[in-house]
Amino acid sequence: MAQLSDSIEHFIKDLMTEDAHVELRRNELAQHFGCAPSQINYVLATRFSVDHGYIIESRRGGGGYVRIVRMQTRGESNLLNILLNRVGNSVDEETAVAIISNLRERDMVTDSEAALMRAAVSRNALALPISAKDVLRAAVFRNMLVQVFKNIEEGKRHDV
Amino acid sequence: MAQLSDSIEHFIKDLMTEDAHVELRRNELAQHFGCAPSQINYVLATRFSVDHGYIIESRRGGGGYVRIVRMQTRGESNLLNILLNRVGNSVDEETAVAIISNLRERDMVTDSEAALMRAAVSRNALALPISAKDVLRAAVFRNMLVQVFKNIEEGKRHDV
DNA sequence: TTCTATTGACCATCTTTGACTATTATAGCG
């Protein structure tokens, strides 16, 4: 069944056969397919999620865009999902630190990056008068994990 | 998608590759880009703020000008204190992002590190059912700032 | 029925413009 969503999905994937990322105008794409703009979001959410190995970035306003970035196609994208799952909605510092060490051992982050991540999830960073520290840490950490994997795919690790 | 604002930003930064400051006529620049003069102010406000590491000086009337100066600091430990102070107990995302881009421009963090930091302070990371997001962001961010400087100190930036 | 897909109304964010304001230099006047 050539659903609209499927067509849009294939259209985008065709655009990505060369490059690991595309940038497009949500409204243009919607117009091209004669559908509501929010349909594009639906496709992105259901077919280009982190689980599927993609990351979406976007910007509103004049000159706005939606960028779709493909992450690993091999075992590691699976690793990201495992880690995100492990983290879930709440992690303690010990676990987070362990995961970071693991990423370092796999050489997926540099020493500096690992240190930065530890800084962000440390007790100290989250020493606030709120009780949900683990929840918070998980939210921050998840975001950073996704970022790490995106960097790897974009080949941005060996910069400067 | 070279936005007008982006073009103007790059134009100005190109002018500054040599010198740490440029002086220009607002109206001339606006005419060069075929836009309203106030557009220039918009670019200055959004891309050349103090948090981005620039200072704007200007003068009206005949022979008026706009001068853009890249801030310089004596020694990095001093900068750390300035930034920690700036962050204080609460920062909004915009400011945090500006500071991160400032660190990047000074080549004090790599692209990956900057991206990690952005991930940690993003709205998304802190999308929690608590109201004190800015406070929280400040806490996380302060910790990362300290770490950045520590990384530099330890000479660990130029890692594989 | 239940899961997936579509749409539309309403929201958030970023950019660009224009009308109005503020400041400074200079030419002309007394």
Added chain:
DNA sequence: CGCTATAATAGTCAAAGATGGTCAATAGAA
């Protein structure tokens, strides 16, 4: 020379324009 009018600049701010995001209701497929 001192004052004033005018011209030449730049600044502010709010409105309009240009995008994209969310979510709940509805429709369609399995």
